[in-house]
Amino acid sequence: MYPDKESKSQHLYSRALASLPGGNTRTTVFIKPYPIYAARGEGCRVIDVDGNGYIDCINNFTSLIHGHAHPVLVAAATKQLALGSAFGLPTESEIDLAELLVARLPGVEQVRFTNSGTEAVMMALKAARAFTGRPKIAKCEGAYHGSYDYAEVSLDPTPEAWGRNAPVSVAYAKGTPDNVLADVITIPFNDAEAAVSLIREHGAELACVLVDPMPNRAGLAPADKAYLAALRAVTSEVGALLIFDEVITFRLGYRGAQGLWDIDPDLTTLGKIMGGGFPVGAVGGKREFMAVFDPTSGKPALPHGGTFSANPVTMRAGLAAMELLDEAAFVRLDAIGQAVRSGIDEAFRRHGVPGRTVGLGSLLKIHFADRPVRDYRSAYPSEQEAQRAAIFNRGLLNRGVLAAGYGLMALSTPMTDQDIDTIVAAASESLAEVAASA
Numbered sequence: 001m002y003p004d005k006e007s008k009s010q011h012l013y014s015r016a017l018a019s020l021p022g023g024n025t026r027t028t029v030f031i032k033p034y035p036i037y038a039a040r041g042e043g044c045r046v047i048d049v050d051g052n053g054y055i056d057c058i059n060n061f062t063s064l065i066h067g068h069a070h071p072v073l074v075a076a077a078t079k080q081l082a083l084g085s086a087f088g089l090p091t092e093s094e095i096d097l098a099e100l101l102v103a104r105l106p107g108v109e110q111v112r113f114t115n116s117g118t119e120a121v122m123m124a125l126k127a128a129r130a131f132t133g134r135p136k137i138a139k140c141e142g143a144y145h146g147s148y149d150y151a152e153v154s155l156d157p158t159p160e161a162w163g164r165n166a167p168v169s170v171a172y173a174k175g176t177p178d179n180v181l182a183d184v185i186t187i188p189f190n191d192a193e194a195a196v197s198l199i200r201e202h203g204a205e206l207a208c209v210l211v212d213p214m215p216n217r218a219g220l221a222p223a224d225k226a227y228l229a230a231l232r233a234v235t236s237e238v239g240a241l242l243i244f245d246e247v248i249t250f251r252l253g254y255r256g257a258q259g260l261w262d263i264d265p266d267l268t269t270l271g272k273i274m275g276g277g278f279p280v281g282a283v284g285g286k287r288e289f290m291a292v293f294d295p296t297s298g299k300p301a302l303p304h305g306g307t308f309s310a311n312p313v314t315m316r317a318g319l320a321a322m323e324l325l326d327e328a329a330f331v332r333l334d335a336i337g338q339a340v341r342s343g344i345d346e347a348f349r350r351h352g353v354p355g356r357t358v359g360l361g362s363l364l365k366i367h368f369a370d371r372p373v374r375d376y377r378s379a380y381p382s383e384q385e386a387q388r389a390a391i392f393n394r395g396l397l398n399r400g401v402l403a404a405g406y407g408l409m410a411l412s413t414p415m416t417d418q419d420i421d422t423i424v425a426a427a428s429e430s431l432a433e434v435a436a437s438a
Contacts, residue, residue, distance in 0.1 A: 001398050002036065002394070002397050002398055003033050003034065004050075007050050008037070008048075008049040008050050009034055009035065009036050009037045009048060009049055009050060010033075010034050012037045012049065013034035013035060013037075014034075023035075028061060028404075031405060036048050036052075036397075037049045039051075040068075040069075041056065041064075041067070041068025041069055042068055042069060043067045043068060043069075043070075043414035044056055044067045044068075044412050044414040044415045044419055045067075045068070046068060046402065052400075053400060054397075054400050054401060054402040055400060055401050055402065055415075055419055055422060055423060056068070056402050056412070057401060057402055057403045057409040057410065057411065057423065058402050058403060058404050058408075058409075058410065059410045059411075059412050060277075061272075061404065061408075061410070062216075062248050062251060062272050062273070062363065062408075062410040063271075063272035063273060063275070063277070064273075064277055064410075064412060065251050065273040065321070065325065065333075065362070065410075065412055065413060066276075066277075066321055066324060066412060066413050066414065067412040067413065067414040067415075068277075070277075070321075070324075070414070072320050072324060073276045073277055073317050073320050073321055075320075076276065076316045076317050076319070076320040077276070077277075077278070077313050077316065077317045079316070080093070080312050080313045080316040080317075081313060083312070084312070085311060085312070085313050086307070086308055086311040086312070086313075087312070090310070091310070091312045091315070093310075093312040093315035093316050093319065094113060094310040094312075094315050096315070096319050097111075097113075097274075097315045097318050097319045097322070098110075098111040098113075100319060100322055100323070101270070101274075101282065101284060101322075102284070104254060104255050104256070104259075104322075105246075105255060105256055105258060105259070105268060105284065106255060106258055106259060106264050107244065107258050107263075107264040107265045107266070107267075107268050107284075107285065107286070108268055108284035108285060108286075109284075109285065109286050109287045109290070110284060110285065110286075110287055110290040111282050111283070111284040111290075112282065112283050112284070112290065112293050112304060113280070113281070113282050113306075113309045113310040113315075114271075114280075114281035114282060114283065114306060114309055115279050115280065115281055115306055115308050115309055116146070116271060116279055116280070116281045117145075117146050117245075117247035117269065117270070117271030117272060117281045118145075118146030118147045118148060118151075118281070119146075119281050119306070120146075120247065120269040120270060120271055120281035120282055120283045121145045121146045121148055121151050121210070121245060121247070121269050121283075122146070122148040122151070123283045123302075123304060124208075124210075124243050124267045124268075124269050124283045124285075125137055125148070125150060125151065125207070125208065125210065125243070126302055127241075127267060127283065127285075127289060127290070127292050127293070127302055128207040128208035128240070128241040128243065128266075128267065128289075129207045129208075130292040130301040130302040131207075131241065131289050131292050131301070132206075132207045132208070132239065132240065132241065134204075134205055134206060134207040134240070135183050135205060135207065136183045136184065136185060136202060136205045136206050136207060137150055137183065137184055137185070137206065137207055137208050137209070137210055138184070138185040138186070138187050138198065138199055138202070138206055138208070138209045138210065138240075139151065139153065139154070139184060139185075139186060139187070139209070139210045139211070140186070140187055140188070140189040140195075140210075140211055140212070140215060140218065140375075140376075141154050141157070141162075141167040141186050141187070141188055141189060141218070141375070141376050141377070142154065142155065142156065142157070142189070142215065142217055142218035142219070142375070142376025142377075142379070142380075143155070143189065143210075143211070143212050143215040143217060143218045143245075143376070144212075144215065144216060144217035144218075145210060145212065145245050145247075145269075146247075149173075149176055149177070149180045150180055150183065150184055151210065152171075152172040152173060152176070153169050153170065153171065153172065153176075153180065153181060153184040153186065154167060154168070154169055154170045154172075154184070154186040155172040155217065156172060156217070157170040159377075159380065162377065166186075166188075166194065166198060167186035167187065167188055168186065169181045169182075169184045169185070169186045170186075185198055185199075185202050185206065187199065187209070188375060189211075189215060189218055189221075189223070189227075189374075189375040189376060190221065190223060190224050190227050190374045190375050191227070191375070192224070192226055192227045192230035192231075195227070195230065195231065195234075196230050196231075196234045199231075199234045199235070199238060199240070200234060200237075200238060203234075203237070203238030203239070203240065204238070206238060206240040207240060207241065208235070208240050208241040208242070208243050208266075208267070209231055209234075209235050209240055209241075209242055209243065210243045210245060211223070211228070211231060211242070211243070211244060211245065212244075212245040212246075212247075212248070212249065213228060213244060213246075213249050213257040213258075213260075213261055213263075214248070214249050214252070214257065214359070214360060214363070215376075216248055216363075216365070216408060217376075217406075218375060218376040218379060219358065219365065219367070219373045219374070219375060219376060219378065219379025220358050220359050220363060220364070220365035220379075220408065221358050221373050221374050221375060221378075221379065222358075222359075222360055223261070225261055225262075225263075228261050228263045229263065232263050232264075232265075235266075241266040241267055241289060242265045242266050242267075243265060243266065243267045243268070243269065244256075244257065244258055244263075244265035244267075244268045244269070245269050246258065246268050246269060246270055247269055247270060247271040247272055247281070248272060248363070250270055250272070250273060250274065251272070251273045251333075251361065251362055251363065251410075252360055252361040252362075252363070253330055253361065254325070254326070254327050254330050256268075260360075265285070266285055266286055266289050267283060267284070267285035267286075267289055267290075268283070268284045268285060269281070269282070269283050270282040270283075270284065273321060273322075273325070274318050274321070274322065275314050275317065275318045275321070276314070276316075276317030276318045276319075276320055276321035276322075277317060277321070278313060278314040278317050278318070279308070279314065280314050280318055324413070325413075329413055330361070332413065333361055333362040333411065333413065334361050334362070336362065336411050336415055336420050337359065337360070337361050337362045337363065337364060337411055339420050339424070340357075340364060340409065340411065340420055340423055340424060341357040341359060341364050343420075343423075343424030343427070343428075344357050344364075344366060344424060344427045344428075344431075345357055347424065347427055347428035347431050348431060350428070351428070351431045351432055351434070351435045352435060353368070353388070353431050353434050353435050353438075354368060354369060354370035355367055355368040355369060355370065355388075355431075356369070356370070356373070358373050362410060362411040362412070363408070363409070363410055363411075364408075364409050364411075365406075365407045365408050365409070366389070366392070366403075366407035366409070366427075367379060367381075367385075367407065368381065368385040368386075368388040368389050368392070368434075369381065369382075369385055388434050388437075389406075389407060390405075391430070391433055391434050391437055392427075392430045392431065392433070392434050393405055393407070393430075394430075395426070395429065395430025395431075395433045395434075396426050396427065396430050399425075399426035399429060399430065400422075400426065401422070401423055401426040401427070409423075
């Protein structure tokens with residue numbers, strides 16, 4: 001049972017405190033009183049250093065859509081490793097993966113690879129500035145887009161900082177320069193009228209509008225089609241670029257979220273599942289906007305390097321991962337996602353606990369609120385809701401199911417019907433604990 005002060009994870013954490021700040025190098029994996037340390041992964045399961053096995057519903061925060069150590073991906077990476085892991089030269093592998101992405105994504109004609117989703121977003125914002133010559137960006141309140149200063153603005157504002165009439169640009173990290181806040185316009189998610197009004201008000205200075213069609217940190221509520229259509233129209237009206245952050249939502253369908261919503265953005269950022277388990281990112285878009293990276297006529301408007309960008313191990317593993325994600329794979333992922341969402345929703349009702357799931361495809365998020373969840377503010381938990389979530393998440397953990405501490409689940413192709421039944425049963429038993437604690 002977690003926690004166990006005699007566990008190997010506890011001992012490793014005690015050791016880590018001396019050499020890592022707070023004993024960790026990723027804030028997202030830290031839990032109190034200590035994080036669980038992984039030893040290995042097999043399919044949809046991860047085994048910790050104490051030998052405990054878990055069905056992995058985190059999947060490295062949505063990146064492992066094929067689970068752990070998939071034999072096809074292991075073979076692709078191993079074959080390339082024997083040939084070399086990185087070169088100061090391009091390789092054919094980057095062309096192969098770029099061609100696949102261009103063929104699948106409606107809004108992408110050319111691709112530039114990076115090493116992470118954070119870097120992809122950073123380069124997309126810089127590309128928009130380089131193309132338009134404008135300084136400001138607009139982004140949605142509560143939406144996470146990586147660790148770039150501008151993209152972090154208003155990531156987790158508390159209610160007292162929300163502002164009454166419109167979202168306020170609030171720093172996420174201490175030390176964020178005031179000029180960063182001044183150059184970010186925060187818009188509400190799923191409120192087309194208010195968002196369009198703010199974009200028009202600042203339109204002459206806006207380089208772009210950055211939007212995640214189903215923002216994880218803002219509740220994982222899917223965007224209304226009318227909301228995204230309004231953003232598409234108003235950005236064209238004011239001459240700003242529309243950027244879709246599909247670092248996570250690319251796992252929603254064969255053609256990503258832009259295919260599901262039938263909206264073609266000007267630029268798209270990618271990452272996570274595209275790397276086959278290795279660090280990866282990409283920015284793609286229409287040829288005219290991607291031309292800011294083009295060095296063929298001299299120094300480009302936006303120079304871009306990256307020692308490990310498009311390294312062939314990532315490219316080959318990523319290509320193999322994407323080829324495995326055919327139309328049939330997405331049909332299966334949609335089915336297991338719906339089964340988990342409906343199973344947990346039914347358990348909420350059966351145990352009389354206020355709450356619901358939201359999401360699409362292989363993604364879901366669990367909320368301990370009986371109100372509709374449409375944006376960051378409606379998803380923001382009360383103290384009681386946060387307490388119930390903590391009891392629930394601990395219950396899942398001790399029943400062999402790993403989920404993110406804030407309620408996110410990301411499912412994977414190796415999961416069987418039996419695995420889905422186990423996840424739903426663990427959630428139901430954990431909700432019974434929540435009900436008993438009331």
